Amino acid sequence: MTGPRSAVVVNPSKVADVDQLRRTISSGLSKAGWPAPAWYETTPGDPGRGQARRAVAEGAELVFACGGDGTVTAVATALTGTDVALAVLPAGTGNLLAANLGLGTDPAAGLQVALEGGRRRIDVGVIDDQCFVVMAGMGFDAMMLQDTSERAKKHIGWPAYVFGAAKHLLDRPMRVRIRLDGGAPMPRRPRTVIVGNVGRLQGGVRLLKRAAPDDGQLDVAVISPNNLFSWARLIAAVASRRERVPKMETFTASRVEIYSNRAQPRQLDGDLIAPGKAMKISVRHRALLLCVPQPDADPDLAHDASAAARRAHRS
16 A cells, blocks of 8 residues: 555534445545545534544544534644645535535545645634634624524535525624734724635635635625625625625735624634634634645636546546
């Protein structure tokens, strides 16, 4: 066996058939000449960070994260700052990093991407002791996640978020002050503030068009629609990939501070964290080694992911 030592961190509650997943991964690795992986299951008390750290301590050179947003974010946090690669095996309704890699909800495609050897060092956003790879948010986007049921996501996938969003379209805006790289506070009354490392939302919608995963900068979207008509215009502009989006300001910075006059819902990579009055975000430049579709130097992390998926199902 000449391939790298690997481990799988899996959230069994997100995988319909764990035994089938084991067979798929073990068979694929064996055919490629890789040794059998070590397996670790997440728990309610540890969604993946501790398991990934154990895998690294026991010699893993690559860790597969199989689960939803929380699992992937926890594993990414554990691997940040190491030379151990992260490979995403999406499960359930998928997750934001899988969407940005073009993997959908197909674990076999994620396995194929890892086997083909595309590797990219990407930036990681940091809030306190937690990391995010795709985006963090305060306000409407976290409320949407909060009010989308697991049952709806299981049955209809990412479109279930539409129902959670509809409940909050006319909520009153936040009062916030935003500081970028230590500059003067910018007072705003947005519905949400999103800080992104890469730009795609669920469903492949690209919100932050200029976001690059390894430029040492975070992209900030301040979204401030004030009625249903302005929401409709904003959504249409984002969906049609227009250069200018009404009611959305964008900035770039390596350090972002958001302060609200009251506690707000917050999220990291599509997973809720505790509400708070502040988000203080910094960036760690090229701190995470990520398995990506080839060519691994393409600015779009999802470049040619569909070809990898086709190869996965031919093998």
